[in-house]
Amino acid sequence: MSPRPFGARLVTAVSERGPLCVGVDPHPALLESWGLAQDVGGLERFALTAVEALAGTVSVIKPQSAFFEAHGSRGVAVLERVIAESRQAGALVLLDVKRGDIGSTMSAYANAYLDDSSPLAADAVTLSPFLGFGSLEPALSLAERTGRGVFVLARTSNPEALPVQTAALDGDGRSIAQAMVDEAAARNSGADPLGSVGLVVGATVGRTGLDFSQVNGPLLAPGIGAQGASGADLRTVFGDQIAHVLPTTSRDVLRHGPGVSEVRSAALRASAAIAASLRV
Numbered sequence: 001m002s003p004r005p006f007g008a009r010l011v012t013a014v015s016e017r018g019p020l021c022v023g024v025d026p027h028p029a030l031l032e033s034w035g036l037a038q039d040v041g042g043l044e045r046f047a048l049t050a051v052e053a054l055a056g057t058v059s060v061i062k063p064q065s066a067f068f069e070a071h072g073s074r075g076v077a078v079l080e081r082v083i084a085e086s087r088q089a090g091a092l093v094l095l096d097v098k099r100g101d102i103g104s105t106m107s108a109y110a111n112a113y114l115d116d117s118s119p120l121a122a123d124a125v126t127l128s129p130f131l132g133f134g135s136l137e138p139a140l141s142l143a144e145r146t147g148r149g150v151f152v153l154a155r156t157s158n159p160e161a162l163p164v165q166t167a168a169l170d171g172d173g174r175s176i177a178q179a180m181v182d183e184a185a186a187r188n189s190g191a192d193p194l195g196s197v198g199l200v201v202g203a204t205v206g207r208t209g210l211d212f213s214q215v216n217g218p219l220l221a222p223g224i225g226a227q228g229a230s231g232a233d234l235r236t237v238f239g240d241q242i243a244h245v246l247p248t249t250s251r252d253v254l255r256h257g258p259g260v261s262e263v264r265s266a267a268l269r270a271s272a273a274i275a276a277s278l279r280v
């Protein structure tokens with residue numbers, strides 16, 4: 001039997017737990033404010049406390065791989081536990097790794113994050129299309145076979161992205177960001193209730209002129225909280241496609257630690273605020 005696609009699993013998770021994704025980003029500054037050492041022991045305590053607080057509550061957990069990799073192989077071992085324990089507690093795991101490479105190497109990345117046999121396999125991963133959307137094919141096809149998802153960077157939340165992602169394609173009036181949106185739309189065509197090829201579009205980017213109407217896939221919106229955006233910005237960015245938006249925030253929830261119940265309460269407050277702004 002083929003596995004249930006990520007898009008369908010996401011729709012169920014959001015209907016049961018609400019639309020918020022919370023990031024697990026063990027920033028050195030957060031470890032310090034939680035009174036933890038800047039070592040793999042501090043990383044482990046931070047990350048597993050966040051999982052305990054969040055994974056039974058929110059629909060999606062998004063560990064930021066960079067902060068685990070910074071601690072070497074023992075940090076990656078902690079990431080493996082974060083993935084396994086979050087999934088066990090019922091959250092979907094979106095691993096933020098932003099991978100992208102030539103096709104032959106992309107196959108190895110796909111095996112690392114999207115194959116059932118890998119200890120780093122998550123429910124979905126972030127991908128960078130800078131080598132061309134087509135170079136992501138090994139990840140797109142493995143994700144489809146294993147019921148997983150991908151989120152392709154389109155119009156990211158950082159200000160430096162603007163000149164790159166709004167540049168026009170050669171011989172084509174579309175921006176690079178719109179081309180990514182259209183590629184995702186083509187992959188998701190006909191999927192019901194939602195395709196498994198998502199896009200990353202920052203909540204910070206304001207009105208873009210991007211046409212999301214054909215995407216039929218999840219729109220991950222980082223930038224809420226620490227980067228200055230709020231739920232109220234989502235309608236400006238996504239217009240009438242707001243129902244497919246998966247807002248995500250990390251530091252703005254994690255800064256309430258180190259107590260499990262304080263982190264959980266902050267996530268619940270953020271989730272309620274986001275749900276209200278998506279309804280308005």
Ligand SMILES: O=c1ccn([C@@H]2O[C@H](COP(=O)(O)O)[C@@H](O)[C@H]2O)c(=O)[nH]1
Nearest residue numbers: 064156157202222223226227249250251
């Ligand atoms: O466009 C993008 C893509 C990814 N991110 C990631 O999301 C979180 C944001 O953390 P906050 O603490 O809520 O600012 C982080 O892991 C980024 O790498 C993004 O911000 N923008």
